[in-house]
Amino acid sequence: MEFGFTIADQDGEARSGVFHTPHGEVKTPAFMPVGTNASVKAMRPDEVKDLGFEMVLANAYHLALRPGVDVIEEAGGLHSFMHWDGAILTDSGGYQVLSLGKDVRITEEGAKFRASLDGSEVLLEPETSMDQQYRLGADVAMVLDECLPYPSDRERTAASMELTARWAKRCLDSHPGGRQALFGIAQGGTIPELRAESARMTAGLGFDGYGIGGLSVGEPSEVTLAALDASLSELPADKPRYLMGVGDPSGIVEAVSRGVDLFDSVLPTRIARNASAFVSGRRLNLRNASFAHDRGPLAPGCDCYTCRNFSRSYLRHMVMAKEILGLHLLTVHNLFEVSSLMRRARKAIAGGTLSELLDEVRAVEAAE
């Protein structure tokens, strides 16, 4: 077995440790930058590594549509294709299918939808997804799940959660294992009892790790946290726990304090491309005219490439002139912020001071 999860330190419910993969160790809690199309947007892979990231996420759903699983398999898999020798997790596409809204039909069999690129009809079954992800060669595959929109009623949520559990079983049965770990996904909408039940069912099947899915889809943050608590209460402590789609600083630290080990989100890279930067836990939009003459760095005291070398005035100019370099420089800074936050969280857990970091991000959140 090339996988393993070692917990080195604990601080309350929080833990720090190492997730061992065939492509190296991932120090947890860890954030995975999102490389939907086999590229972390606006970044070279070596730059992603230099920022301290050890694992990235790619989307099997997107990659199966374009360039096609065969192209990546021929290249020797995703690592070689995208020139990333660290760990990779692929998501199955449950969340992407949700975004298709009424263009998708979910049946016991799987998810049937029109592929966005050429309009052809695609049936994505749990077995298809396992085959795709195995051939893509990620270190970690995710089961195919159904994600619900928020809000969804109890009946719908319960039925969906049970379908996800049946799909999870089919995934487990068809997954070859070996060089690829498989994570289950606990769903259950925003109803704590159902979250707990879904986590219990998923854990009962026995996966290498557990995603907590379907959160941060529009619900208030206290609802997210209650749902998260319910999920975590039923997930085994000795396996990695991955909160899917959460990437804001306070959301990350709240979840870390509850015992989450892995995160992914498009947030740091997407807001960068929308001219926004994380600065002291807040978001600054560089389009703001007040930055036109601001010769200071984006984030005072920040040691990233962007803050060391460029002024807010220059960054604003890049944004206003629609220069690609602006997208890159803001992405670098936002990823550096997240990477630094994860490093601080690991250090705080080791030192037993995570509550201080939590107080800090809560104070920023309250001041928003």
Next chain:
Amino acid sequence: MEFGFTIADQDGEARSGVFHTPHGEVKTPAFMPVGTNASVKAMRPDEVKDLGFEMVLANAYHLALRPGVDVIEEAGGLHSFMHWDGAILTDSGGYQVLSLGKDVRITEEGAKFRASLDGSEVLLEPETSMDQQYRLGADVAMVLDECLPYPSDRERTAASMELTARWAKRCLDSHPGGRQALFGIAQGGTIPELRAESARMTAGLGFDGYGIGGLSVGEPSEVTLAALDASLSELPADKPRYLMGVGDPSGIVEAVSRGVDLFDSVLPTRIARNASAFVSGRRLNLRNASFAHDRGPLAPGCDCYTCRNFSRSYLRHMVMAKEILGLHLLTVHNLFEVSSLMRRARKAIAGGTLSELLDEVRAVEAAE
């Protein structure tokens, strides 16, 4: 005087040497990547330097409109603003004014046009341009010139060339000199006699170097070369000669063989953003479906970051998925190709073998 031009080797009319500037030495013949808005598109400044470039071009015309000369002056000038410590040349905007077509009115006074960003009317006079460029702090400023569309008749061409010469005199009279060199621009359309006359008039005014402008605007390449020959015949041999806007490999080597020292062009960076790459002197479009499964490097044998690490298949995927990384990787390769070509040209001149390089690029051109 912080400027100087030293010719070290000659091979026929071609020469290689060093252009000394307050921001370092520029080995000639040299290509200047274009950073219109104070950014070489899709590149970090340190990456531009790592590719071997010692001088870049920026456009005073664009920068005066956005972010405004005051913003850059406050930042301590262009070098500091864009984090580029090599040499910088700013173009005045004569060529950009040409692209405004009938929206610009050229009088003795200057060029009057509506600024593209907010629609306000701008009068760009030779004195304004000198003031702008001096405040921007480039190492080399270019006079304000009138560029003509191709074709233009003899009468129009002659009148324009004379206006450019009167403007050149006004530029010279108002330019403070010192830390900034000033280059004149020889015009004369595509009529060899007028090219020679314009070059003679410009040289007679006595500049630190000479641009050869208004070429490569749609005329056939033999017309370009005849016009270039006529210009060069009247420009002093001991000053740098800069062929404006030429960036294709054969165009560069033809001009080098005639005694040109400096080049700029958007071509390598622009075609990259249009999914095209220079490969063995030809252009390859990565959108071509034949590359979908091509696991080889973009240019076999090429040592650039892109070719060392990524396949044509991956690059095509980046292009098709509209990933920013694709634009970056193709730009890196195209600039590497141009940088390598300039290095080869300098070496060939030193070794007396430029004719071999010329034969090589001509053979590729003939096979197109």
